[in-house]
Amino acid sequence: MHFTLADLVTDITQNGAESGAALVELEVSQALNPGGSGEFRFTVRDNGKGMSPEELKRAVDPFVTDGVKHPHRKVGLGLPFLIQTAEQSGGGWDIKSEKGKGTTVSAWFDAGNVDMPPVGDIPGMFRSILMFQGPREIHITRSRGGQNSYEIRKTELAEALGDMEDTGALVLLDQYLRSLEEDA
Numbered sequence: 001m002h003f004t005l006a007d008l009v010t011d012i013t014q015n016g017a018e019s020g021a022a023l024v025e026l027e028v029s030q031a032l033n034p035g036g037s038g039e040f041r042f043t044v045r046d047n048g049k050g051m052s053p054e055e056l057k058r059a060v061d062p063f064v065t066d067g068v069k070h071p072h073r074k075v076g077l078g079l080p081f082l083i084q085t086a087e088q089s090g091g092g093w094d095i096k097s098e099k100g101k102g103t104t105v106s107a108w109f110d111a112g113n114v115d116m117p118p119v120g121d122i123p124g125m126f127r128s129i130l131m132f133q134g135p136r137e138i139h140i141t142r143s144r145g146g147q148n149s150y151e152i153r154k155t156e157l158a159e160a161l162g163d164m165e166d167t168g169a170l171v172l173l174d175q176y177l178r179s180l181e182e183d184a
């Protein structure tokens, strides 16, 4: 099965977008140390419906996930898959959730580990995430090496681009996101 870290981040962010949250915040960072080691890390924070301890336990249990809801998807992901991938590639994870308040999911991956999936298309991932229906605001923070960072706010983009479903707006959005990543 071929999948990328971008696929994982998209899937987990979609959970946030489907949680009834008004705001979904995504941070994606890559620390590149001299010598090639480094870390890919992301955090998704939503202020949606949250989970009780029992619900969270079910959500992270690989034997509860059915994988039936989205047959068209190239990977059946979800929290169990994130956890498995992070642990297998020398990384880790942290999930905090409070019923009625929201959820924060973080995971990190050791870039030097041979089992780490490829990072994938980061600007394409941001575009998919910005198109998610549901949250009024999506706030993305991207950083590499601590300094080269940029931020994206869905509401500001929507003001600049108008209807984001429009083909012309989509092309502009794509170009804009790719230019941010190149300059970072």
Ligand SMILES: Nc1ncnc2c1ncn2[C@@H]1O[C@H](COP(=O)(O)OP(=O)(O)OP(=O)(O)O)[C@@H](O)[C@H]1O
Binding pocket: 015, 016, 019, 046, 048, 049, 050, 051, 059, 065, 067, 069, 070, 077, 078, 079, 080, 102, 103
């Ligand atoms: N951010 C979140 N806020 C609230 N509930 C969540 C969140 N993330 C996961 N869950 C709960 O965990 C369940 C399992 O999540 P998972 O991503 O594995 O499957 P799904 O989202 O239901 O389906 P799919 O990912 O295939 O669309 C969700 O249905 C939801 O009840």
Ligand SMILES: [Mg+2]
Binding pocket: 011, 014, 015, 078
């Ligand atoms: Mg999901």
